[in-house]
Amino acid sequence: MILAMINLWDPTHVGGLLTIAITALLLGLVHGFTPDEHTWPITFSYAIGSYSSKKGLKAGVIFSLAFTLQRALASELAYLGFSRLYTFTNINYIVYVIVGLVMLLAGLMIVKKRTIFHYDLPFFKNHHVDDKNNDGANIFSDPRPWMPAVHGFLAGWGFGAFAIIIYTILAPATHSASWAWMPGALFGLGTMIMQALAGLLFGYIASKRGLSPQAVRRVALKTAGNTLTYGGLAFILGGIFGQFFPNIANLSFRTGLQVHNLYNLGIAFILVIFSVILVGGITLVRQTKIEITKIKLSN
Numbered sequence: 001m002i003l004a005m006i007n008l009w010d011p012t013h014v015g016g017l018l019t020i021a022i023t024a025l026l027l028g029l030v031h032g033f034t035p036d037e038h039t040w041p042i043t044f045s046y047a048i049g050s051y052s053s054k055k056g057l058k059a060g061v062i063f064s065l066a067f068t069l070q071r072a073l074a075s076e077l078a079y080l081g082f083s084r085l086y087t088f089t090n091i092n093y094i095v096y097v098i099v100g101l102v103m104l105l106a107g108l109m110i111v112k113k114r115t116i117f118h119y120d121l122p123f124f125k126n127h128h129v130d131d132k133n134n135d136g137a138n139i140f141s142d143p144r145p146w147m148p149a150v151h152g153f154l155a156g157w158g159f160g161a162f163a164i165i166i167y168t169i170l171a172p173a174t175h176s177a178s179w180a181w182m183p184g185a186l187f188g189l190g191t192m193i194m195q196a197l198a199g200l201l202f203g204y205i206a207s208k209r210g211l212s213p214q215a216v217r218r219v220a221l222k223t224a225g226n227t228l229t230y231g232g233l234a235f236i237l238g239g240i241f242g243q244f245f246p247n248i249a250n251l252s253f254r255t256g257l258q259v260h261n262l263y264n265l266g267i268a269f270i271l272v273i274f275s276v277i278l279v280g281g282i283t284l285v286r287q288t289k290i291e292i293t294k295i296k297l298s299n
Contacts, residue, residue, distance in 0.1 A: 009258045011165060014173045017182070024170055024183040027260075028190020031162050032064075032198070034261035037268040038095075038155040039067070041231045041275035042103070043195050046148045047202035048280065049110060049224025051216050059148050060199020061192065066152030068188025071166065074156065075184025078167035079177060093242030093249070095158045096271075100235025102154060106147050107228030110140060110221055140221040160268070161260040162187065215291040219284065226283040231275030238267055 006023050007013075008030060014020050032039065043063055047056035170183035211219065242249035252266030261268075 032194025051220035064192030070156030079180030096239030103232030
């Protein structure tokens with residue numbers, strides 16, 4: 001009976017708390033599964049950079065927990081009357097620039113092009129792998145656990161169809177400040193389930209390349225570093241472009257599929273394809289071929 005009342009496309013009438021909870025959770029599952037610029041590039045980067053299924057799963061969970069915390073907080077604030085803060089003109093493009101800057105810095109840290117991070121502080125101390133260049137110097141650093149956490153919290157402030165439903169329909173429908181956080185939290189939980197599975201998959205892909213452990217590290221960290229660095233640059237440029245030319249940036253292609261994130265394909269979809277498929281995918285394939293060639297030449 002409750003499931004018959006749920007409308008994930010346009011949940012105008014959501015009923016009681018149980019229906020709201022189920023709707024929010026299912027929306028989160030859809031959000032985590034569909035190509036989303038606020039989740040896919042970051043989960044892919046850190047999961048691949050973890051170069052194992054277990055660590056990839058961990059990266060996906062850390063990112064999503066921070067995302068869940070943000071959505072619960074924003075859902076509560078929306079109920080208390082702060083929803084207009086999330087909906088002012090071009091907020092997504094501002095978030096793009098902020099997230100892009102953090103992605104860029106994280107990518108540069110991983111590939112060790114980061115002279116500004118030579119602080120002797122535990123927070124910035126880098127975990128080096130044993131990969132060396134011709135001078136015997138470390139060329140990669142493992143991503144730190146705080147990186148996906150920071151990204152998850154910042155990316156959560158992005159605003160789209162899912163956020164509109166959570167903040168303007170589900171949170172107010174709870175009719176209680178004591179429960180207003182719940183739609184955002186369950187939406188984040190649904191996203192976390194899918195992102196954790198994605199992290200597990202990406203980590204598995206990174207670990208099953210038929211290479212030595214050191215070669216796997218080089219491929220994984222190069223892929224993560226490139227995805228974050230060039231993906232971050234794309235986010236920054238996309239955010240700046242959207243600020244100055246919103247009419248053009250807001251153009252999209254309508255697919256007709258009544259699934260949020262798939263109904264209109266625009267700049268968000270382009271950022272996902274560029275970061276994950278073009279940069280991440282091509283780097284993964286190219287670096288794997290390089291490592292295989294090294295093995296053949298050494299035999």
